[in-house]
Amino acid sequence: MLIRSLLHRAIHEGTILLRNHQKCSTVWRKTHHCSALIYREHSHDIQTVRMEPLLLPPVGDRSVRLHMLAAPVNPADMNMIQGSYPILCPLPAVGGNEGVGEVIEVGSDVTSLRPGDWVVPIDAGFGTWRTGAVCEEEEVITVPKDISLLGAATIFVNPCTAYRMLHDFQTLTPGCTVIQNASNSAVGQAVIQIAAALGLKTINIIRDRPNCAELIDELQSLGADYVVTEEEVMSTGLHRVFEEVPKPKLGLNCVGGLSGGLVFSNLDYGGTMVTYGGMAKRPLQIPAKSFIFHNVTLKGFWLTQWKRKHKEDKAQLNAMLNAVCDLMRGGQLSAPHCVQTPFHQYTHALQATVQSHGRKHVLIM
Amino acid sequence: MLIRSLLHRAIHEGTILLRNHQKCSTVWRKTHHCSALIYREHSHDIQTVRMEPLLLPPVGDRSVRLHMLAAPVNPADMNMIQGSYPILCPLPAVGGNEGVGEVIEVGSDVTSLRPGDWVVPIDAGFGTWRTGAVCEEEEVITVPKDISLLGAATIFVNPCTAYRMLHDFQTLTPGCTVIQNASNSAVGQAVIQIAAALGLKTINIIRDRPNCAELIDELQSLGADYVVTEEEVMSTGLHRVFEEVPKPKLGLNCVGGLSGGLVFSNLDYGGTMVTYGGMAKRPLQIPAKSFIFHNVTLKGFWLTQWKRKHKEDKAQLNAMLNAVCDLMRGGQLSAPHCVQTPFHQYTHALQATVQSHGRKHVLIM
Structure with a gap:
């Protein structure tokens, strides 16, 4: 939940901070910012989702900074934006629940992650449609880097459901x-x-x-x-x-x-x-x-719900991810046929998902 | 299943045997007969159910002879007669699946039952609408005699389902x-x-x-x-x-x-x-x-289905019956309000059950 409140504050304060950042860069040089797809109200109009700059909070002792690599647009993401999903994020919010990021920086007390690792968020509501994120170590879990990027970006919802x-x-x-x-x-x-x-x-x-x-x-x-x-x-x-x-x-x-x-x-x-x-x-x-x-x-x-119930049980989560990755490596489970969409062309991906036609769209950051 | 084939044979041969019985009673004096409500075809017309005399097979080493005391008319009994129930008996068949009988005679190898015991059939298809029956020891289970007759006659379907x-x-x-x-x-x-x-x-x-x-x-x-x-x-x-x-x-x-x-x-x-x-x-x-x-x-x-799955598990069956009987004895579970119908007035009980009005009817033998 921490990331949500940080996010919420960051989105509120982001514009001011970024403006300050531009004016007096010496003060803010250790902070980072990212681009994120943010919605400020629930709506069926996809224009409500806009790319905005977002200041990232500093990396704490037990948190990590990620560079997001790829994130799919799933129908449930659109339902959350529309306000019709059983889980809704406090507004304003960053869209997207699934995706893979690379660890860039880790806090001093982080033990399970290292820079360069690929990670996926465990819980829904992470807000994966963004170029960077700072979150608690326990909010993400590693996936091996010897599977495809698209496979990693889409591993934790559909294949794990199956x-x-x-x-x-x-x-x-x-x-x-x-x-x-x-x-x-x-x-x-x-x-x-x-x-x-x-x-x-x-x-x-x-x-x-x-x-x-x-x-x-x-x-x-x-x-x-x-x-x-x-x-x-x-x-x-x-x-x-x-x-x-x-x-x-x-x-x-x-x-x-x-x-x-x-x-x-x-x-x-x-x-x-x-x-x-x-x-x-x-x-x-x-x-x-x-x-x-x-x-x-x-x-x-x-x-x-299953992931929320088992979020503390890393052994069980890892067993599932490892089993699915083994199938991917062995060629027994292919990543779904995806349309790879450059991040800035997100409107096309959202529109296609709402209209339920064609392949799954994956935003590439 | 034994009782069904014996029944089937007995119903087929019954009339002849009974006729013989009347003519030369010295030959048949150790056999017994009963009155039973028999149907020879599946029909929605309750006139298809008729009271007929039925010769009982001799009591074998592991079988017992019962005098049936009381048997309810349940909706499922009528569905079986109509042919619309998932379990149907070979025709001709004796109607009724639930009821209580008193043990009159036991075979030489019977260990769990004694004359005077009250018993109820475990499986459906017993044919309880009859004044007497011969069955295998394992086809019935005892119920205590300190509960009411109506309680015993109706214990093994509805209260046990609940x-x-x-x-x-x-x-x-x-x-x-x-x-x-x-x-x-x-x-x-x-x-x-x-x-x-x-x-x-x-x-x-x-x-x-x-x-x-x-x-x-x-x-x-x-x-x-x-x-x-x-x-x-x-x-x-x-x-x-x-x-x-x-x-x-x-x-x-x-x-x-x-x-x-x-x-x-x-x-x-x-x-x-x-x-x-x-x-x-x-x-x-x-x-x-x-x-x-x-x-x-x-x-x-x-x-x-539950009883079929657990029919060998007498401990489990007894535990359930004992728990229900305890509630009856303690006044916490009363027998359903029943209309007690003399056996020969069975047509009234069948008609009332088909028309689904009023109380449950229990035939008293």
């Missing part, structure tokens, strides 16, 4: 089946790849679309065992699939509505469906018999 | 809150009483009805802390209730549709809703945010 959902809800052994919708999303693609690495079979539901064959090829090249459209599941079911693989013990739902129904209605007896998104903005409709006679369990997953 | 749901899904300590709908059902009333005995607070949702004040009094006299109509919850919410008691960690849903929504939407963060019925015949509608941001878990419960 990783946790595949590990925390059912005991899955090689040969078990997982069914999911939103299979072409960043999480969906990570699920396909991590599941394949674990020896699990995946049934991947996609919306029907013009370039369907192309998408099926793409997901199969990632390791998808079955890719089926919602229409196919509704019209012919998955009987043929279940002649080859067991019914899924785990279902992952990022859509809700009818599509969520296709996931849970195809679960094995005693299976669990985990909901981590509601893209269709329609509720799930669950008949009583699914619970009573098929013993289906419905749960939710939100990585932000 | 007991398990209050024990198996959340760790509840005195002062915790439970919310339920269908609060006036037999399970609902058992939930109120068992929860009160455990020191839990209950919020009990009922449908609005003409005799509302009377019903509220009745449920409060059982120990209900709050009784609210669906309309009240929808219009004014439960804010005032939550000024006095914590939000519920456990919700019990026997209705589905809107009413189920009133249960889960008032759960505490991380709460669990258990669905054990779908009286409204409408699906639950669950928005994604309930799962993701409120961390609600939805599960189902079906006592029949």
Whole structure:
């Protein structure tokens, strides 16, 4: 939380300090400033987000100064700006929750980080859309530098969501089946790849679309065992699939509505469906018999909450990051296809994310 | 399963054997027969259920002969006759799944039962609507004789469902809150009483009805802390209730549709809703945010399945029955208000159950 109050003060005082800085540089020469994408009110108008200069607080004994390298624009970031997310930052705030930075300077009591390390923020609300930051040592965690920059910038939301959902809800052994919708999303693609690495079979539901064959090829090249459209599941079911693989013990739902129904209605007896998104903005409709006679369990997953619960448990956080990095190094998990956007062209990245079209945009600082 | 095949054979051969029995009683004098309510096809017409004489098989080394004393008519019994229940018996079949019998005769290798004991069948499909039965020792379990006959006849479905749901899904300590709908059902009333005995607070949702004040009094006299109509919850919410008691960690849903929504939407963060019925015949509608941001878990419960899973675990079965009997003896759990129906007037009891009006009917043999 410290970074937020420092940020808040810095944004308020920044302009004056910077002005002073320009006038009498001898007084301020040990301070640093950065450029940051700041919003001062909640709004659906992306013009509310503006690049502004921001003075960084001095590096304390237990804090570090980072140079941010790359930060994605995720849909949740836009929801925070719009004020519709369950976590909101005090205003004014710097946008962005995920990203990778390089440690430039460390305080005298910092033990876990060294200059040159790559780090990612643990909690949401960090404000990653900025060129520099000063934060407490405990607010970030290292990621290895032998994975790609884009991989590091996008490691801690989507691949980790996929990783946790595949590990925390059912005991899955090689040969078990997982069914999911939103299979072409960043999480969906990570699920396909991590599941394949674990020896699990995946049934991947996609919306029907013009370039369907192309998408099926793409997901199969990632390791998808079955890719089926919602229409196919509704019209012919998955009987043929279940002649080859067991019914899924785990279902992952990022859509809700009818599509969520296709996931849970195809679960094995005693299976669990985990909901981590509601893209269709329609509720799930669950008949009583699914619970009573098929013993289906419905749960939710939100990585932000998981990380808050485990933020002190560095061993657990590191185990997850190391496992995901191992998959990246081994070529079993590729970074999502991203559009790399120069930081100053941020408006384009925000606009594209709000309009939900195309690839994930990653700001390169 | 043995009893079912014996039954099946007995029903097929019964008439001939009984006829023989009448003609040459010296040959058959060690056999016994009973009257049973038998259906030979699945139908919504209750006339398909008829009282017929039934020859009982001889008592084997590990089997026992019972005189059935009392057996309720539950809605699930009618669904089995109609063919719409997930468990169906081979036809022809004797109706009824719950009831209490007295042991009359035991086989030479029977160790756990003695003549005079009261027993209840463990599994569904026993066919309890009959005056006598021969079954394996392991198919029944004793209940103490110092509880009421009606209490014993109705102990193993509704009170045990309430007991398990209050024990198996959340760790509840005195002062915790439970919310339920269908609060006036037999399970609902058992939930109120068992929860009160455990020191839990209950919020009990009922449908609005003409005799509302009377019903509220009745449920409060059982120990209900709050009784609210669906309309009240929808219009004014439960804010005032939550000024006095914590939000519920456990919700019990026997209705589905809107009413189920009133249960889960008032759960505490991380709460669990258990669905054990779908009286409204409408699906639950669950928005994604309930799962993701409120961390609600939805599960189902079906006592029949629980008993099948634990049928070998007599210690666990006895622990549950003893706990429920203790509550009955202590006056903390009363038998549901029943209409006692003489066995030969079974048509009235079946009709009333199908039409879902009034109290539970219990056949007295």
